[in-house]
Amino acid sequence: EPEVTQTPSHQVTQMGQEVILRCVPISNHLYFYWYRQILGQKVEFLVSFYNNEISEKSEIFDDQFSVERPDGSNFTLKIRSTKLEDSAMYFCASGVDRGDQETQYFGPGTRLLVL
Amino acid sequence: AQSVTQLGSHVSVSEGALVLLRCNYSSSVPPYLFWYVQYPNQGLQLLLKYTSAATLVKGINGFEAEFKKSETSFHLTKPSAHMSDAAEYFCAVSSSSNTGKLIFGQGTTLQVKP
Numbered sequence: 001e002p003e004v005t006q007t008p009s010h011q012v013t014q015m016g017q018e019v020i021l022r023c024v025p026i027s028n029h030l031y032f033y034w035y036r037q038i039l040g041q042k043v044e045f046l047v048s049f050y051n052n053e054i055s056e057k058s059e060i061f062d063d064q065f066s067v068e069r070p071d072g073s074n075f076t077l078k079i080r081s082t083k084l085e086d087s088a089m090y091f092c093a094s095g096v097d098r099g100d101q102e103t104q105y106f107g108p109g110t111r112l113l114v115l
Numbered sequence: 116a117q118s119v120t121q122l123g124s125h126v127s128v129s130e131g132a133l134v135l136l137r138c139n140y141s142s143s144v145p146p147y148l149f150w151y152v153q154y155p156n157q158g159l160q161l162l163l164k165y166t167s168a169a170t171l172v173k174g175i176n177g178f179e180a181e182f183k184k185s186e187t188s189f190h191l192t193k194p195s196a197h198m199s200d201a202a203e204y205f206c207a208v209s210s211s212s213n214t215g216k217l218i219f220g221q222g223t224t225l226q227v228k229p
Contacts, residue, residue, distance in 0.1 A: 106158040
């Protein structure tokens with residue numbers, strides 16, 4: 001069964017460093033999402049991406065964040081200068097249609113720790 | 116704006132007992148509602164979803180949920196808990212924005228005692 005994959009599973013970085021979190025969505029999916037979950041808190045929406053552009057972003061998704069689908073298969077989330085408060089589990093999700101029409105399939109997550 | 120509230124961050128049941136995980140939503144438009152499960156060290160897996168076709172929705176692993184508009188609830192139930200049901204459960208509502216982003220509740224950790 002096709003699944004969403006994410007790498008790395010864990011990442012430790014120093015404050016101020018850039019990190020890139022990678023996701024490979026399911027191959028025929030067109031809608032892509034990033035969510036994050038700070039320890040002990042809700043899963044929060046960060047950004048949605050469709051047709052090679054951001055379709056919606058949350059207040060969290062400031063200028064330090066960017067997303068890219070560089071080669072038609074990978075979907076990346078970049079944090080330019082990490083802060084302590086960026087420590088969280090980051091989930092990628094994809095769907096063949098919008099999340100209110102079709103199921104969003106989630107990856108296993110990348111646990112990011114900023115020191 | 117839509118929101119989801121899950122009552123009880125931790126629920127503990129004995130094996131074989133009824134599982135009831137509570138979810139209430141707030142939405143200004145007819146909602147699409149979801150329950151996801153997260154097993155340790157794994158991603159979020161869809162258990163079931165409500166998309167207005169039927170108020171009682173059956174999902175995987177014997178779970179079901181009933182949409183009650185009058186109570187703005189979408190509680191998750193399973194008649195008989197298995198040890199393998201121990202996990203974290205998330206209720207979510209899809210946004211009325213045209214991206215279909217999901218808005219999640221806080222999550223409920225289900226513990227199943229032998």
